[in-house]
Amino acid sequence: MWLQLRTVGRVAVLATILGAAGSARAQETSPSALDVRASSAIAGYADTDHVYVLSPTVGGSVADPAGGWRLDGRYLVDVVSAASVDIVSTASRRWEEVRHVGSVGGLYKPGTFGIGASADVSIEPDYQSYTFGGSVQQDLFTKNVTLLLGYEHAHDIAGRSSTPFSVFSRTIDHDAVKGGLTLVLDRSTIFSAVADVQFENGDTSKPYRYVPMFAPGIAVPRGASVDVVDQLRTSARVLEQLPTSRNRYSLAGHVAHRFDHATLRLSERLYTDSWGLHASSTDARLIMDFGDRVEAGPHLRFHAQSPVVFWERAYTMQPAFDFPALRTGDRELGPLLNLTAGGMLRVAVGSAQHPRSLVLGFDLNVTETRYLDDLFITHRLSAVGAFSADVEF
């Protein structure tokens, strides 16, 4: 595992160094009509539930601003190591997995009308996902208003680790429609609104996730430990079962305002779905200039959600193995609060003529999650950090 982590990490570091070297060469040549960029990042995630993820990423883009087109691509690897309480509670060993994600996209917008397309592939041992999408956009009123309409389809294949997909697999299809607009409110302010409607069809129940069952009348306290749950639960091992379709709706507003030496970005998203989950996500970023080469600022995010209608902290099994038709142990379907605080730093280290030809970045966000009605844990502290290098050739 650690050999794997070191190898993947070396690839990202090497890509960063090569990108920096390429930037140095680019500074010695005349600027091209094409805008060619490359980026590399290495990110890490850790939380108090013993989940660790290392994610190297490389990407690049080619754009012709005069011609109105852009192509971009990205490759990402997630190396996951987990021994969370959900795994421990089923007497399973630490779980490790590698996920590969590739994505390409493009936009052609020679005038006021633009058309875009994208495709993503995500591969892991027990899950594959293939997504493609397209969008059109139209500028109106000398670019004071931009309208967008997009569609995306995803086809997922869920399986079990170490079991061929031909032996066990489930398919899940997602169709998403997005509509939105951007408005220029004044010389310093942009507002955008976007509405998403997404239809999921297929069984998304996790084939590894067992939901503890309890006899009627048993009181199970919030955050009950694995030992307490083991003492109170019945011996039945019942797999998670979710509804096989889900309609999801969201409406979001974004405002960006440019001050003399700072940008303030505010977002609010309201969400609801056919499983009864309602959520609000509020996000604020302040990006301040410190001279021509340094940008830095704080980030705050607050997310609150209600549980799905079939959520129960302790599911009750009636005699004769009569258990609830819908049941889940996925605590991200339960009631929770997330508070994220973090920040970013960008330092342009390119030449005097092209300071932004090489930009180094660092991001760190720490999230405290409060689980309001769950077994095993009542809160989790997690951190996501990333080092990045963006090169303009």
Added chain:
Amino acid sequence: MSSHTLSLVLAASLAASVAGCVSVAPWERGRLAHPTMTTSDPTGPAEAHARAIQEGATGGGFEAGGGCGCN
């Protein structure tokens, strides 16, 4: 939320937004052209992935260009 209610909310948002809009000429968009004023999500892939797992909600991103004074 029913599709009818959603349509009403969208129509009301659009009407209110357009009503509050002013016309800013291309030569007045120096601030709007700043790289931090894009409408795209500034979230990096790792943070976005963590968020997708930690939050039961999805959607709300916006990738349309325009408005900012860039192409």
